[in-house]
Amino acid sequence: MFQNLIDFLLNDFFITGDPLILGAQVSIGLSMVAVVFALTYFKKWRWLWTEWLTTVDHKRIGIMYIIASILMLFRGGVDALLMRVQLAVPQVEFLHADHYNAIFTTHGVIMILFMAMPLMFGLFNIVVPLQIGARDVAYPFLNSLSFWMFFFGAMLFNVSFVIGGSPDAGWLAYPPLSELSGSPGLGQDFYIWGIQISGIGSLATGINFVVTILKMRAPGMKLMKMPMFVWSVLSSCITIMFAFPILTVTLFLLFIDRYFGAHFFTLDGGGNPMMYINLIWMWGHPEVYIVILPAFGIFSEIVSAFSKKKLFGYKSMVFALMSISFFSFFTWAHHFFTMGSGANVNAFFAVTTMLIAIPTGVKVFNWLFTMFRGKLTFPTPMLWTIAFIPCFVVGGMTGVMLSVAPADFQFHNSYFLIAHFHQVLIGGVVFGYFAGLYYWWPKMFGFKLHEGLGKWAFWLWNIGFYVCFMPQYALGLMGMTRRFNEYNFDMGWQPLNVVSTVGAFIMGLAFLFQVWQIAHSIKFYKKEPTGDSWDGRTLEWSIPSPAPLYNFARVPVVDSEDAWWEEKQRLANGGKPKPLAPLEPIHMPKNSAIPFLISVSFFVMGFGFVWDWKWMIIPGAIGVAICMLARSFSYDTDYYIPVDEIERTEAALGGTK
Amino acid sequence: MAQAVTGHDKHGHGGHGHHDEHHEHEHESLKTFGFWMFLITDIILFGTLFATFIVLRFSTDGGPTAAEMFKMPGVIAETFILLTSSFTSGIAVLQMHRGNKKGLIGWLAVTAVLGLAFIYLEVSEFIELVHEGVTIGTSAYWSAFFTLVGTHGLHVSVGIVWMTALIIQLARRGITPVTQRKVNIISLYWHFLDVVWIFVLTIVYLMGVM
Numbered sequence: 001m002f003q004n005l006i007d008f009l010l011n012d013f014f015i016t017g018d019p020l021i022l023g024a025q026v027s028i029g030l031s032m033v034a035v036v037f038a039l040t041y042f043k044k045w046r047w048l049w050t051e052w053l054t055t056v057d058h059k060r061i062g063i064m065y066i067i068a069s070i071l072m073l074f075r076g077g078v079d080a081l082l083m084r085v086q087l088a089v090p091q092v093e094f095l096h097a098d099h100y101n102a103i104f105t106t107h108g109v110i111m112i113l114f115m116a117m118p119l120m121f122g123l124f125n126i127v128v129p130l131q132i133g134a135r136d137v138a139y140p141f142l143n144s145l146s147f148w149m150f151f152f153g154a155m156l157f158n159v160s161f162v163i164g165g166s167p168d169a170g171w172l173a174y175p176p177l178s179e180l181s182g183s184p185g186l187g188q189d190f191y192i193w194g195i196q197i198s199g200i201g202s203l204a205t206g207i208n209f210v211v212t213i214l215k216m217r218a219p220g221m222k223l224m225k226m227p228m229f230v231w232s233v234l235s236s237c238i239t240i241m242f243a244f245p246i247l248t249v250t251l252f253l254l255f256i257d258r259y260f261g262a263h264f265f266t267l268d269g270g271g272n273p274m275m276y277i278n279l280i281w282m283w284g285h286p287e288v289y290i291v292i293l294p295a296f297g298i299f300s301e302i303v304s305a306f307s308k309k310k311l312f313g314y315k316s317m318v319f320a321l322m323s324i325s326f327f328s329f330f331t332w333a334h335h336f337f338t339m340g341s342g343a344n345v346n347a348f349f350a351v352t353t354m355l356i357a358i359p360t361g362v363k364v365f366n367w368l369f370t371m372f373r374g375k376l377t378f379p380t381p382m383l384w385t386i387a388f389i390p391c392f393v394v395g396g397m398t399g400v401m402l403s404v405a406p407a408d409f410q411f412h413n414s415y416f417l418i419a420h421f422h423q424v425l426i427g428g429v430v431f432g433y434f435a436g437l438y439y440w441w442p443k444m445f446g447f448k449l450h451e452g453l454g455k456w457a458f459w460l461w462n463i464g465f466y467v468c469f470m471p472q473y474a475l476g477l478m479g480m481t482r483r484f485n486e487y488n489f490d491m492g493w494q495p496l497n498v499v500s501t502v503g504a505f506i507m508g509l510a511f512l513f514q515v516w517q518i519a520h521s522i523k524f525y526k527k528e529p530t531g532d533s534w535d536g537r538t539l540e541w542s543i544p545s546p547a548p549l550y551n552f553a554r555v556p557v558v559d560s561e562d563a564w565w566e567e568k569q570r571l572a573n574g575g576k577p578k579p580l581a582p583l584e585p586i587h588m589p590k591n592s593a594i595p596f597l598i599s600v601s602f603f604v605m606g607f608g609f610v611w612d613w614k615w616m617i618i619p620g621a622i623g624v625a626i627c628m629l630a631r632s633f634s635y636d637t638d639y640y641i642p643v644d645e646i647e648r649t650e651a652a653l654g655g656t657k
Numbered sequence: 658m659a660q661a662v663t664g665h666d667k668h669g670h671g672g673h674g675h676h677d678e679h680h681e682h683e684h685e686s687l688k689t690f691g692f693w694m695f696l697i698t699d700i701i702l703f704g705t706l707f708a709t710f711i712v713l714r715f716s717t718d719g720g721p722t723a724a725e726m727f728k729m730p731g732v733i734a735e736t737f738i739l740l741t742s743s744f745t746s747g748i749a750v751l752q753m754h755r756g757n758k759k760g761l762i763g764w765l766a767v768t769a770v771l772g773l774a775f776i777y778l779e780v781s782e783f784i785e786l787v788h789e790g791v792t793i794g795t796s797a798y799w800s801a802f803f804t805l806v807g808t809h810g811l812h813v814s815v816g817i818v819w820m821t822a823l824i825i826q827l828a829r830r831g832i833t834p835v836t837q838r839k840v841n842i843i844s845l846y847w848h849f850l851d852v853v854w855i856f857v858l859t860i861v862y863l864m865g866v867m
Contacts, residue, residue: 270716
């Protein structure tokens with residue numbers, strides 16, 4: 001019995017026999033021990049539980065999202081570097097083919113779903129309620145649930161690489177390869193459940209922020225007076241609401257195929273693999289707009305703040321954001337022009353894809369005209385914004401090249417495509433979220449990040465980016481296709497691949513600079529003197545940094561776009577401060593352990609399904625049901641902060657008197 | 658702006674009781690609005706399943722077809738039961754607006770029992786199909802059939818459990834703004850499932866035997 005267990009653990013449960021993975025297992029084990037030891041030694045378990053794991057405060061949830069996404073950026077980045085090493089020296093078998101397949105799969109999934117999405121949700125959480133003058137999101141409990149569903153989904157996905165086996169059928173897991181016939185191992189099941197669980201969280205976040213933005217704005221903030229970031233979040237969340245259910249169904253169908261032996265996407269039994277590819281891209285294409293739209297919002301905020309000017313073309317910007325989220329649902333087939341849908345279908349999707357370039361172009365001009373004759377300053381958030389514009393324009397243009405259906409037959413699945421989407425996703429999404437992170441960092445933590453080190457990181461990222469990806473356009477045109485770990489020397493691809501690998505390592509170095517920057521800024525902590533670190537324009541800068549639990553002691557009344565800026569101008573021009581309303585008790589949601597427990601139950605159930613262990617599936621499912629009923633039966637879910645406590649807090653913060 | 662008079666609470670600055678009531682109303686309408694948003698996502702979910710079903714409607718792989726297998730009397734019975742339950746859930750809401758707690762609980766119970774009858778018929782239909790050799794693995798068509806109809810059935814089952822939990826809460830707490838909102842939401846959900854069933858009946862069953 002005991003011997004059987006040991007055999008099972010060594011042969012099936014843990015992945016053994018690969019030194020790289022062994023190293024990872026040892027380091028994961030050691031860091032878990034270290035965390036447990038530190039929490040116990042410093043007696044922080046209770047603090048962790050009450051202040052973080054059960055919190056429903058949007059600001060803390062936002063911080064947890066950001067921490068998790070930076071860890072995922074690290075793992076996705078290591079995957080990328082491993083692939084680049086292999087491609088620089090294909091003759092040396094650094095990663096054998098199976099391992100390489102697993103790594104490009106996890107790199108893609110982690111970077112999009114577990115890095116970009118949570119980083120985006122982190123910024124939503126921190127910024128949106130503050131910008132619209134709200135005290136929290138519409139559903140704080142659901143918000144916490146979303147975070148924990150994401151977190152445990154990500155854990156379930158990540159655990160596959162040391163336990164059971166990584167998925168290795170590509171980041172979108174096309175069948176028939178991802179079916180049992182092509183992937184009999186457990187990796188694909190980890191893929192399905194990890195993404196499914198976190199996807200439910202993302203869907204809930206989408207609903208939560210749509211309602212927050214539509215219903216929770218401060219009095220006077222009409223839709224057309226909202227900060228542009230809030231507009232971008234609205235457009236992104238509407239897109240989430242319409243796209244994510246498709247992902248849920250698609251993965252569910254793949255699961256039914258694998259688990260119950262159904263024939264949706266199999267080659268036999270009348271199944272139709274193309275159906276999966278259509279469905280997954282009906283989610284997948286909107287998904288890339290979901291992550292890029294908020295970046296556009298961030299750039300709009302930053303450009304306007306550091307040009308000391310109102311955003312140029314507010315209405316056209318709103319129109320551009322909303323039309324992109326609409327058109328994003330009509331372009332999916334451009335991902336498989338080569339699959340033979342016929343000339344008319346391809347022509348339709350080519351045209352819709354090109355149409356998207358129009359609103360995007362409008363935005364670029366709006367940003368440029370905002371800067372035109374502005375009083376420009378260049379702290380790190382602005383640097384990232386300036387670097388984004390040319391990078392994204394080039395990335396967008398190569399996208400238009402790819403959208404030309406006949407030409408796409410040449411580009412399809414080549415490194416030209418790889419270079420294109422990395423250019424829009426790094427140059428657009430990553431640069432955008434970094435810009436946002438630097439911009440709102442003082443609002444989150446009450447201190448700024450060190451500018452000098454930030455500039456080093458900025459330049460290294462940018463140089464590394466171009467060195468890494470420009471050669472890949474050329475490699476694509478030279479015929480190099482994606483997802484191969486080996487190529488022959490006589491193809492002539494090696495020199496450019498070596499250059500590309502050097503670029504990747506420069507970006508890795510840039511990431512280390514950012515880690516150093518954060519550590520340095522914490523060590524030499526310098527409290528921001530005011531809550532208005534950048535002489536900002538929107539409401540989040542009108543309150544202390546970090547914001548108190550209830551955000552606004554008094555709900556602000558808004559009468560213009562850039563409300564905080566206008567108010568500062570009015571006061572500077574000798575306007576009288578408006579009379580203060582008396583403080584009132586503030587209605588706040590109570591912390592809850594249920595979101596954490598539901599998500600743990602989902603994790604248990606998902607893990608059980610992966611291994612097909614009924615003894616684990618059933619308790620997991622029961623746990624989910626009990627938690628939901630417990631929530632339904634709990635009526636004591638909120639409380640009031642009394643006026644004297646608000647007064648004390650405000651006095652301590654030196655904020656509003 | 659930031660420090661200006663709020664004008665937020667139109668009820669003035671009365672005691673806590675006042676605040677509670679005001680916030681509760683705001684709170685409850687917010688949740689109802691959110692549920693409408695959820696229904697949009699659920700429509701997309703069913704839409705995707707319907708699209709899949711329609712794409713695979715002829716993919717029987719030479720095996721049994723819908724016309725050979727479907728027994729319409731049971732399906733018609735299911736339809737009438739579910740439509741009636743939608744009607745009874747409507748009566749429950751009317752009773753609630755009259756402040757009749759007993760009537761509300763009674764009609765919700767009738768709705769839940771009709772829901773159970775629907776599920777019973779559906780499960781028997783599935784069992785009969787399996788006995789006749791048609792399973793989820795028979796062909797793509799049957800995979801799509803069991804998944805689409807089963808997902809609807811799962812929604813109804815969740816609704817029954819939810820309704821039962823709500824009946825207990827109503828018995829304990831009576832009709833309050835919170836329980837009122839909950840009843841409104843579940844009746845919304847129940848009507849929604851009824852509408853989805855109309856599509857299932859038309860697209861899956863009627864077009865299947867046509």
